[in-house]
Amino acid sequence: MNVTQEEIAVFRNEVRAFVRDHLPEPIREKSRLGVALTGEESKTWMAQLRDRGWLAPHWPQRWGGTGWPAWKRAVFQDELVLGHAPEVGGLTFEMIGPLLARFGTPEQQEHFLPRMMSLEHVWCQGYSEPESGSDLASLKTRAVRERAADGTEHYVVNGSKIWTSGAHHANWIFCLVRTNPEARTPQEGISFLLIDMATPGITLRPIIGIHGWHLFNQVFLDDVKVPLDMRVGEENQGWTIAKSLLEFERLNLARVAENRRRLAKVRSIGDTVQEAGVLLRDRPWFKRRHTKLEVRLETLAATVLSFRQRAEAGERLGPETGMLKLVGSQLIQEIETLTVDALGPQTLPFDAQGLVDLPQANDTQIVERHPYATTASSRRFMTRGFTIAGGSSEIQHELLAKQVLGL
Ligand SMILES: Cc1cc2nc3c(=O)[nH]c(=O)nc-3n(C[C@H](O)[C@H](O)[C@H](O)COP(=O)(O)OP(=O)(O)OC[C@H]3O[C@@H](n4cnc5c(N)ncnc54)[C@H](O)[C@@H]3O)c2cc1C
Numbered sequence: 001m002n003v004t005q006e007e008i009a010v011f012r013n014e015v016r017a018f019v020r021d022h023l024p025e026p027i028r029e030k031s032r033l034g035v036a037l038t039g040e041e042s043k044t045w046m047a048q049l050r051d052r053g054w055l056a057p058h059w060p061q062r063w064g065g066t067g068w069p070a071w072k073r074a075v076f077q078d079e080l081v082l083g084h085a086p087e088v089g090g091l092t093f094e095m096i097g098p099l100l101a102r103f104g105t106p107e108q109q110e111h112f113l114p115r116m117m118s119l120e121h122v123w124c125q126g127y128s129e130p131e132s133g134s135d136l137a138s139l140k141t142r143a144v145r146e147r148a149a150d151g152t153e154h155y156v157v158n159g160s161k162i163w164t165s166g167a168h169h170a171n172w173i174f175c176l177v178r179t180n181p182e183a184r185t186p187q188e189g190i191s192f193l194l195i196d197m198a199t200p201g202i203t204l205r206p207i208i209g210i211h212g213w214h215l216f217n218q219v220f221l222d223d224v225k226v227p228l229d230m231r232v233g234e235e236n237q238g239w240t241i242a243k244s245l246l247e248f249e250r251l252n253l254a255r256v257a258e259n260r261r262r263l264a265k266v267r268s269i270g271d272t273v274q275e276a277g278v279l280l281r282d283r284p285w286f287k288r289r290h291t292k293l294e295v296r297l298e299t300l301a302a303t304v305l306s307f308r309q310r311a312e313a314g315e316r317l318g319p320e321t322g323m324l325k326l327v328g329s330q331l332i333q334e335i336e337t338l339t340v341d342a343l344g345p346q347t348l349p350f351d352a353q354g355l356v357d358l359p360q361a362n363d364t365q366i367v368e369r370h371p372y373a374t375t376a377s378s379r380r381f382m383t384r385g386f387t388i389a390g391g392s393s394e395i396q397h398e399l400l401a402k403q404v405l406g407l
Contacts, residue, residue: 003071012075019083022048032084034265034375036213039169043119046088050117056093060101063113070308074301077257087258091166092116092123096174103232103241108194112172126161126175126195126219127242133163134395136176137186137239141221143177143193145228155179155193155231157201157224165389167204167217171197175221180236192238194230201225211381253390254328256301262335263293265372269342273370280342289338293331300327319403326396329386336380339372346373347380 027041037045049055050064057073059065068076080087097116100108115121132139141159148154157177167173175193183189195202201224207216233241270281270290280286304324311317340347346369387393401407 003069008071008075011072012079015076015079016083018052018054019079019085022052023083023085027086028084031086032265033371034262034379037086042086042088045086046119049088050119055088055117056097059093059097059113063097063101063109064117070305070312073308074305078260081257081261081264084261091125092121095125096123096172099174099241099244100232102244105229107229108232112194121172122166122170123172123174124164124167124170124197124219126164126173128163129160130162130218134392136242137190139176139178139190141175141177142181143179143191143226146225153228155226155228157193157195157221157226159221161219161221162216163207163389164217164219165215167197167219168206168214173197173219174232176238176242179238183236187239189236190238190242191235192232192241193226194232195221195224195226199224199226209381210384211378213378213382215382253386254300254304254324255332255386256297256304256328259297259300259328259331259335262332262339263290263297266290266293266335266338266342269339269370269372273342286338286342289334293335293338296327297331300324300331319399322391322396322399323404325390326393326400329383330393332386333380333383336376336383339376340380343370343373343376346370347376 023045024041027037027045030037030041046055053064053066054076056064057066057068057076061067066072093116097113100112104112112121116123126141127136127139129139129141139159141157141161143155143157145153146156155177157175159177161173161175164173173195175195176190177193178189179191180189201222203220203222205218205220206214207218208214209216232238267281267290270286271279273280275283275286281290307317307321307324391399
């Protein structure tokens with residue numbers, strides 16, 4: 001890396017000052033405690049970053065990216081986490097934006113990319129179906145060409161997508177659909193469509209997760225008309241595009257910054273919570289688990305950086321990116337499990353006030369909940385999904401074994 005320590009320090013200070021001066025205090029506090037932000041709060045912070053030109057650092061500069069080298073992006077991420085700034089990006093900036101910048105037609109790029117930057121368009125991902133998850137190529141949502149009275153052609157889409165995160169906040173969805181059921185292989189009959197969520201025939205069914213949050217939806221598409229120019233890439237070539245999108249996804253699913261934030265939370269619990277009169281940070285079981293996680297996280301961070309540098313140098317990243325997702329998602333689960341173990345019964349979703357009349361209520365550790373305790377259980381359940389979304393751990397193991405290790 002051809003950069004001096006002084007350059008790193010100057011840039012670090014610039015980002016730190018920006019976060020300190022522009023992140024509203026209520027948002028910082030929510031983010032520090034791991035409480036979900038409202039859509040409006042997320043937008044407020046994203047608008048601050050956008051106005052500074054830092055909303056999508058990894059995008060091509062032509063579309064509002066920064067052109068930063070990998071080290072600047074790493075420092076930037078670090079400082080956002082250290083300043084308790086919310087994670088930004090999501091499907092819009094991490095997936096469909098870079099995808100359209102690479103595979104979209106000039107018209108699609110001109111239309112969609114500025115609207116993502118202006119925060120007008122929010123996207124969701126319509127890949128999974130009730131009977132197609134890991135085996136995504138078996139998807140059945142069908143798109144058939146139809147000619148309108150004025151002679152123009154469009155697709156008519158019928159089917160259903162499931163586990164569609166954030167569809168209730170999104171105004172566009174990118175979908176994989178079957179355009180040729182007779183193709184030689186299931187992969188060869190799939191196309192990639194961009195669909196306006198306001199199109200007649202689209203309905204949503206909310207799905208409440210085990211964590212109690214409304215994250216998922218089932219999306220029903222009934223005779224939904226989609227103009228042909230909303231297809232990305234050639235007809236029946238959608239699988240190749242979707243696969244490259246998974247590459248973007250897996251690089252980001254290492255979740256280094258998010259892991260760092262959560263581990264910092266565990267550290268602060270260790271510094272403040274006692275077990276039998278001894279601070280957790282001095283308890284061997286806690287020290288051992290915390291240190292192991294820290295070492296694994298820093299190893300992952302170094303590996304992600306080297307992958308990013310390779311990608312920057314023009315190298316196409318192959319199936320080995322699966323290891324980043326695999327390790328990042330496992331770490332995050334273990335960190336949240338340690339949080340719950342460290343805070344103990346306080347993390348149970350009980351009515352603490354109801355205990356006041358019981359004799360054991362004298363144990364103030366139970367009645368007075370640690371600020372991190374209220375969200376600890378739901379966040380732990382939430383992270384169960386991280387080893388499933390974007391390709392489950394079992395699938396990652398299989399791919400790594402076959403395609404990387406040649407087993
Ligand atoms: C938090 C979260 C967010 C998501 N967001 C979205 C979204 O926005 N859009 C979207 O399209 N989808 C989304 N998904 C869906 C996700 O992509 C699928 O859940 C995932 O691909 C697994 O598919 P499935 O749920 O159908 O499980 P299945 O494929 O039915 O798998 C069930 C189990 O069998 C195992 N298994 C399956 N096949 C094999 C195999 N060949 N070898 C070994 N083990 C195997 C799996 O690992 C898993 O443990 C999300 C999921 C989660 C958890």
